Each structure stands twice: as structure tokens, then as C-alpha cells.
Amino acid sequence: xxxxxxxxxxxxxxxxxxxxxxRAKNVTVETPLRRRLTGLTMVAPMLVVVLVFMGWPAVxxxxxxxxxxxxxxxxxxxxxxxxxxxxxxxxSTGSGLLDSVGKSIYYLFVSGYLGQAVLGFLLAYFLSxxxxxxxxTVGAIVIVAWLIPEIVTSYMWFVLLSDGGVMQQGxxxxxxxxxxxxxxxxxxxxxxxxAWRGAAFSFLxxxxxxxxxxxxxxxxxxxxxxxxWRRLTRLTIPLLSSAIVVDLVIITLATLNDFSLIYAMTxxxxxxxxxxxxxxxxxxxxxxxxxxxxxxxxxxxxxxxxILAALYIRLLRRxxxxxxxx
Amino acid sequence: MTLTVAYWSGFNPAGVNIMPAWINAAAxxxxxxxxxxxxxxxxxxxxxxxxxYSKVDLTERSARTVPDVVFEDSFLIGSDASAGxxxxxxxxxxWPGWNAYYPAMKSSAxxxxxxxxxxNSTDVQLIxxxxxxxxxxxxxxxxxxxxxxxxxxxxxxxxxxxxxxxxVWIYTGQAVGEASAxxxxxxxxxxxxxxxxxxxxxxxxxxxxGFNATWNLLSQMQPLEEPESMWSNPNADATVALTLxxxxxxxxxxxxxxxxxxxxxxxLAPWPGFSSAYGEAALPTQAGGxxxxxxxxxxxxxxxxxxxxxPSLSQAFIEAASxxxxxxxxxxxxxxLPPRADVLTQPAWxxxxxxxxxxxFASAQLPYTTFRPNLPxxxxxxxxxxxxxxxxxxxxxxxxxxAASYASxxxxxxxxGNVERMRK
Numbered sequence: 001x002x003x004x005x006x007x008x009x010x011x012x013x014x015x016x017x018x019x020x021x022x023r024a025k026n027v028t029v030e031t032p033l034r035r036r037l038t039g040l041t042m043v044a045p046m047l048v049v050v051l052v053f054m055g056w057p058a059v060x061x062x063x064x065x066x067x068x069x070x071x072x073x074x075x076x077x078x079x080x081x082x083x084x085x086x087x088x089x090x091x092s093t094g095s096g097l098l099d100s101v102g103k104s105i106y107y108l109f110v111s112g113y114l115g116q117a118v119l120g121f122l123l124a125y126f127l128s129x130x131x132x133x134x135x136x137t138v139g140a141i142v143i144v145a146w147l148i149p150e151i152v153t154s155y156m157w158f159v160l161l162s163d164g165g166v167m168q169q170g171x172x173x174x175x176x177x178x179x180x181x182x183x184x185x186x187x188x189x190x191x192x193x194x195a196w197r198g199a200a201f202s203f204l205x206x207x208x209x210x211x212x213x214x215x216x217x218x219x220x221x222x223x224x225x226x227x228x229w230r231r232l233t234r235l236t237i238p239l240l241s242s243a244i245v246v247d248l249v250i251i252t253l254a255t256l257n258d259f260s261l262i263y264a265m266t267x268x269x270x271x272x273x274x275x276x277x278x279x280x281x282x283x284x285x286x287x288x289x290x291x292x293x294x295x296x297x298x299x300x301x302x303x304x305x306x307i308l309a310a311l312y313i314r315l316l317r318r319x320x321x322x323x324x325x326x
Numbered sequence: 327m328t329l330t331v332a333y334w335s336g337f338n339p340a341g342v343n344i345m346p347a348w349i350n351a352a353a354x355x356x357x358x359x360x361x362x363x364x365x366x367x368x369x370x371x372x373x374x375x376x377x378x379y380s381k382v383d384l385t386e387r388s389a390r391t392v393p394d395v396v397f398e399d400s401f402l403i404g405s406d407a408s409a410g411x412x413x414x415x416x417x418x419x420x421w422p423g424w425n426a427y428y429p430a431m432k433s434s435a436x437x438x439x440x441x442x443x444x445x446n447s448t449d450v451q452l453i454x455x456x457x458x459x460x461x462x463x464x465x466x467x468x469x470x471x472x473x474x475x476x477x478x479x480x481x482x483x484x485x486x487x488x489x490x491x492x493x494v495w496i497y498t499g500q501a502v503g504e505a506s507a508x509x510x511x512x513x514x515x516x517x518x519x520x521x522x523x524x525x526x527x528x529x530x531x532x533x534x535x536g537f538n539a540t541w542n543l544l545s546q547m548q549p550l551e552e553p554e555s556m557w558s559n560p561n562a563d564a565t566v567a568l569t570l571x572x573x574x575x576x577x578x579x580x581x582x583x584x585x586x587x588x589x590x591x592x593x594l595a596p597w598p599g600f601s602s603a604y605g606e607a608a609l610p611t612q613a614g615g616x617x618x619x620x621x622x623x624x625x626x627x628x629x630x631x632x633x634x635x636x637p638s639l640s641q642a643f644i645e646a647a648s649x650x651x652x653x654x655x656x657x658x659x660x661x662x663l664p665p666r667a668d669v670l671t672q673p674a675w676x677x678x679x680x681x682x683x684x685x686x687f688a689s690a691q692l693p694y695t696t697f698r699p700n701l702p703x704x705x706x707x708x709x710x711x712x713x714x715x716x717x718x719x720x721x722x723x724x725x726x727x728x729a730a731s732y733a734s735x736x737x738x739x740x741x742x743g744n745v746e747r748m749r750k
Binding site: 070071072073074075076077078162163179180182183267269270271283286287288289290 | 379402411500554556558702716722
């Protein structure tokens with residue numbers, strides 16, 4: 001930074017009453033302030049886009065959560081501020097919030113962490129050590145699952161698992177009685193579908209990260225006598241730690257906010273059996289027409305996502321500082 | 327100039343061209359007076375009716391998205407009018423066609439003494455019973471239950487005889503939306519001494535022997551009902567009408583008068599043998615009390631959103647679309663009953679009645695019919711009922727728990743000053 005200012009000092013002075021430093025005519029001199037302004041000007045268009053299209057809806061959602069706005073009825077247009085009433089109702093017993101939070105956490109762990117992160121990692125790890133043909137074939141299949149639009153995936157799994165579906169035919173082939181998993185265990189059904197669909201993301205992320213580990217490091221460990229398990233736990237996983245945290249942050253947010261897959265497969269039902277937070281929010285806002293109450297649920301969803309993301313980012317920073325100390 | 331008419335995709339099933347045909351016919355009438363006006367149908371595709379209502383209400387919030395004419399479920403007129411989404415149409419009462427409407431249909435499209443649209447269709451509820459399953463179970467070939475007990479006894483007889491058949495079909499749960507509140511609860515409650523709303527005191531009834539009896543009935547019906555995998559599907563109406571009934575797999579069906587429309591020649595699933603396979607019966611009151619039968623009707627109107635830019639043109643379209651001659655084609659095609667008496671003498675209606683005999687039986691039920699409270703809070707009360715029917719059907723709640731939950735939830739919605747408890 002000081003170099004920039006020094007450059008200014010070396011500029012030829014014009015006449016005896018020289019202009020103050022940094023004000024030389026026809027020459028742009030970068031002072032810290034100017035530099036900051038330039039930076040700000042550069043990011044301004046992006047900042048405006050983010051504020052208008054992402055910041056404002058979030059702020060508006062927050063504001064609406066303190067009103068009694070509905071989709072229809074007198075308060076649809078003439079709504080009032082009612083303080084924390086929506087939150088009071090939401091956090092009172094019998095509101096269904098706790099039940100929905102529990103379902104969202106189940107969905108996050110089973111379909112997000114287990115089904116996507118762990119499965120994606122295992123796929124990437126084992127494929128990185130297999131022949132190119134196997135790698136290309138399996139990799140392509142996994143990625144195709146990811147490329148299919150979510151709504152199409154939902155219908156595929158619906159057809160697979162519903163009454164009269166492929167699964168039932170399979171059960172009947174073995175003389176077994178099939179009761180649709182969409183009814184008997186809807187959370188497992190939607191988690192399987194989401195894992196199937198989303199494992200590709202973690203797979204790609206970990207494949208790239210694994211490629212970045214120098215092979216001589218692994219070879220050296222092997223020469224030193226470290227077995228496969230030891231190499232995986234002591235070398236590969238620690239080296240992938242930042243990729244793992246990035247993966248967890250993205251998966252957490254995507255899974256918590258996932259709506260269309262569950263809504264298309266079960267509609268949140270039967271009953272409230274797959275009523276995760278996002279579906280709970282939609283049902284309150286657009287089926288029960290309680291728009292403002294729905295936005296209060298959205299705020300809760302936002303806070304849960306933000307807390308988890310902050311935790312992981314903290315973890316990432318810690319990892320970074322640990323690495324520096326080494 | 328172009329007028330847009332918003333309507334729900336559910337009224338225009340694939341392969342049947344009901345809505346565009348009607349809108350085009352009305353457009354032709356309108357163009358006789360306004361030759362430069364073009365009319366475009368805007369089909370709003372959603373999987374459930376309640377999502378259509380939400381979508382339409384959201385379009386009505388902005389002048390940039392508002393349609394010129396909207397196909398409006400009459401039970402939402404009060405709610406949408408009080409939201410300020412609909413324009414009062416006082417001039418509609420001076421339109422010559424207005425006098426032909428049944429009085430109940432005029433009030434269906436009104437709220438707080440103002441007219442907000444013209445009805446184009448109505449319906450009644452019927453019981454369809456399988457002649458084959460009845461014969462197998464030793465039940466009469468021509469059947470008319472006179473109490474809830476008669477229905478339960480017949481359903482149990484079918485169940486004893488054939489484990490594969492579904493004894494009784496009753497809409498239940500949130501997936502089917504308004505259908506479970508309307509056809510799975512309210513038509514039964516109307517057969518008791520209790521009502522949802524007391525028009526004399528202007529208060530919501532939140533509890534009473536009729537409420538308890540209705541929840542009890544639903545609980546008794548539960549083991550005889552269709553399985554959860556069927557009622558929890560938003561397309562449950564197609565399951566019963568297009569799969570179960572044609573295969574005679576369901577004994578007793580509580581459904582709307584429009585069901586048989588699918589079976590007429592040129593319908594969604596033509597079935598010439600329908601009348602010999604299923605008979606129709608009227609809905610009995612709880613214990614056969616006067617007048618013996620009960621019913622509840624819905625229906626749709628055409629309304630003009632407040633922000634619509636050419637209200638008088640919109641109204642002219644509504645008048646053209648709601649003429650006796652156009653409704654005489656639209657109502658039977660869409661499986662509805664006409665809202666105005668002069669449709670019954672139209673040749674198109676008389677021809678349709680010959681093809682679909684159910685419509686004759688259905689129109690005979692109109693004297694027993696009632697309507698849902700046309701009030702802004704009805705929509706939320708309906709949602710409470712939908713949830714509770716599901717709780718009772720999944721055995722998550724006992725009938726008395728459902729009754730208590732109904733009373734407390736409705737009190738919370740409408741306010742404790744607007745409720746009353748019936749003790750008879």
C-alpha cells in the first residue's frame with residue numbers, strides 16, 4: 001500500500017507552487033481512500049443486485065412475520081403489526097414446530113449427511129482408486145441422477161414407491177405384501193430419493209479434492225508402513241478437511257431448504273408424517289392462507305440454517321489456523 | 327384489446343375441452359357488441375384447488391398480473407371481497423338474466439349485501455352404491471338409507487362379505503383440501519341439529535351434540551373406509567371415479583353429482599353400463615329426522631378483480647358467458663347443475679339429461695341443499711376441519727379430542743365473541 005503513495009511522491013512537480021501530494025493534474029494517484037472507493041465502485045453493481053434481490057426479500061419476510069397478513073380475507077390487504085404474536089403461537093405447544101424441526105433434522109442427517117456427504121465421499125474415494133472405465137461409468141451414472149430436474153426425480157421415486165408401483169411389483173414377484181413406503185415410512189422414502197439425487201454433488205467435490213492430494217504423500221505414507229485405513233483416517237481425511245466443511249455448509253443449507261422433492265412425493269403427509277419445516281411453512285402460508293405466520297416459520301428456518309452454517313465456517317477457520325501453526 | 331379469463335386447470339381435464347369451448351362461445355357473443363375485443367383463457371395449473379385459490383389471490387394483488395375476469399369458487403367470494411380483491415357489481419342486478427337465478431344462487435355470489443359475480447354452476451352431494459357388491463352382501467337392489475345407522479349397517483355387511491372391496495368412500499385429510507371438509511364432514515353435520523354457523527345470532531357454533539355425533543360417525547366409518555394411501559393422495563377423486571368405481575371395488579361412495587359426467591359418451595372415461603352398475607341415493611339425516619334428507623352445494627362464479635382495468639367490459643363478458651343457452655351446454659359438460667331455472671328448459675340441457683340420468687336425480691336434491699358460510703373466516707375453519715378429519719382417520723385423535731380441538735381452534739380463528747356452544 002505504501003508503495004502506491006510513494007509513487008505519487010516521485011511524480012514531477014508542476015511549477016513552484018506544487019499541487020499537494022496526490023492532486024497532480026492528469027495523473028490518478030491512489031490514496032487509501034481512493035483505493036477503497038475504486039473497490040466499492042467495482043463491487044457496487046453486484047452489491048445492488050444482492051441487496052435488491054436477496055437482501056430485500058429477506059428483510060421484507062422478517063417485517064411481515066410481525067404482521068397478521070393473510071392470502072385472503074380482510075387482513076390480506078389491511079394487515080396490522082401484531083408484535084411477536086406469530087412467534088408466540090409458533091413456540092407454543094401444539095403448534096407443530098417442534099415436530100417439524102425434528103423431521104428437518106432427520107432429513108438433514110439421513111439424506112444430507114449420511115446419504116449425500118458420506119455416500120459421495122465413499123464413491124469418490126473408491127472410484128479414485130479404481131480403473132478408468134469403472135470410474136467413468138459409475139461417475140456418469142451418479143452425475144446423471146444429479147442432472148435430472150428435481151420434480152422429475154420426485155415423480156420417478158413416487159412411481160417407484162407408490163401403490164401399484166415398481167416396488168410393489170417386485171415384492172409381489174417374491175410373494176411378499178407391499179405397503180407403500182410413502183405411507184408407512186415417508187421420511188425414509190423422501191430421504192432415499194434426496195440421497196440418490198444429491199450424492200453426485202459431494203462426489204464431484206470430493207473427487208476434485210482427492211485429485212489435489214499429491215500422490216507422493218500417499219506413497220511415502222505407504223512406504224512408512226501406514227495401512228489403507230490409517231492412510232484414509234490420518235492423511236486423506238485431514239487433507240480434505242476444508243472440502244468437507246464446504247460440502248457440509250452447502251448440503252446443510254440445500255437440504256434444510258429443500259421443498260419441492262418432499263412436496264411432490266408426499267405433500268408433507270400422510271398427516272404430518274413428512275412435514276419438514278419448509279413444507280410446514282408452505283402449508284401455513286398457502287394452504288391455510290396464513291401468509292405472515294408462514295413468514296415467521298421462514299425466519300426460524302433461516303436462523304437454524306445460519307447457525308449451522310456459522311458453526312461450520314468457524315470450524316473451517318479453526319482448521320485453517322491449525323494448518324498455519326503446523 | 328384483450329380480456330383474460332383466469333380459471334383452474336382442474337376444471338379442464340386433459341382430453342376434454344370444457345373451459346376453452348365455453349370461453350370461446352362467450353367471446354363470440356361479446357364480439358357482437360364489442361367486435362375489437364379479444365378474449366383469452368388463462369389456465370392456472372395447480373395440483374390442488376387450494377393452490378389455485380392462493381395463486382389467483384396473489385395475481386389479484388397487482389395491476390400487472392391481475393386477470394380481467396376470474397373463475398371464483400363461491401365459498402371464497404366473502405373472503406376475497408373482504409380482502410378488497412373483488413369489485414362489487416351492482417349493475418349486474420339490472421341485467422335481464424339476473425332474475426332467472428335461484429335466490430340461493432344470488433346470495434351465493436354476494437357478500438355483505440353486495441353482488442360480486444354471477445354463478446355459472448352448482449352441484450349437490452349424492453351416495454353412489456354398487457349394485458353388484460350390494461347383491462353379494464344381501465342388500466336391496468334399490469337402496470335409500472334413512473339414517474347414518476343404515477349406511478353403517480350396509481358398509482359392515484359389504485365388509486363381512488368381501489374383504490377385497492372398499493365398503494365406503496369418504497373424503498378425508500388435508501391432501502384433498504376442501505373436499506374433506508365439505509364432503510367428509512359438513513354434509514354429515516348438516517344432518518344433525520348443529521350447523522357450522524348460526525345465521526340468526528351471527529355466531530359460529532363450535533360444539534354440540536351434532537358435532538360430537540359427526541366425529542363419532544367418522545371414527546366408526548374409519549375401519550370401513552378407503553386406505554390411507556388412497557385418501558392421502560391429492561388425486562383421490564380420480565382414484566375413486568376412474569379406478570375403483572369402474573372396477574366395482576367400492577360399495578358406497580359419498581361424492582358430488584358431477585361424478586357420472588366422466589362416464590357419458592365423449593366424457594373422460596365413457597362407461598355405458600354405469601347406471602346398471604351403480605345406483606344413486608340421497609344423503610340421510612343422522613336419525614332420519616325431518617326433512618329426512620340433507621345436502622350441501624358449492625358452485626363457481628365469474629367475478630371481476632378490483633384492479634381489472636376494464637370492469638364494464640369484464641362484466642359484459644360475464645353476462646355473455648352466463649346466458650341460459652351457454653350454461654345449458656357448459657353445466658352438463660362440466661358435470662354441474664344450473665344456477666338459474668331457465669336453463670332447465672333449454673334443448674341442450676334436456677338432451678344432456680337423457681345421456682346422464684344422474685343429473686335428473688341430482689336436481690331433485692336441490693330443495694334439501696344448504697350452503698357454506700360465505701364469510702372470510704370460513705377458509706380457515708375449513709382448514710381446521712380438514713386437519714381434524716385426518717387426525718380422526720389416522721386414529722391420532724379420538725372423536726372427543728377432535729371435538730375439543732375444533733372448539734378451541736375455531737374460537738382462536740374467529741374470536742371468542744363470535745362463537746356459541748349448542749347444548750340441546
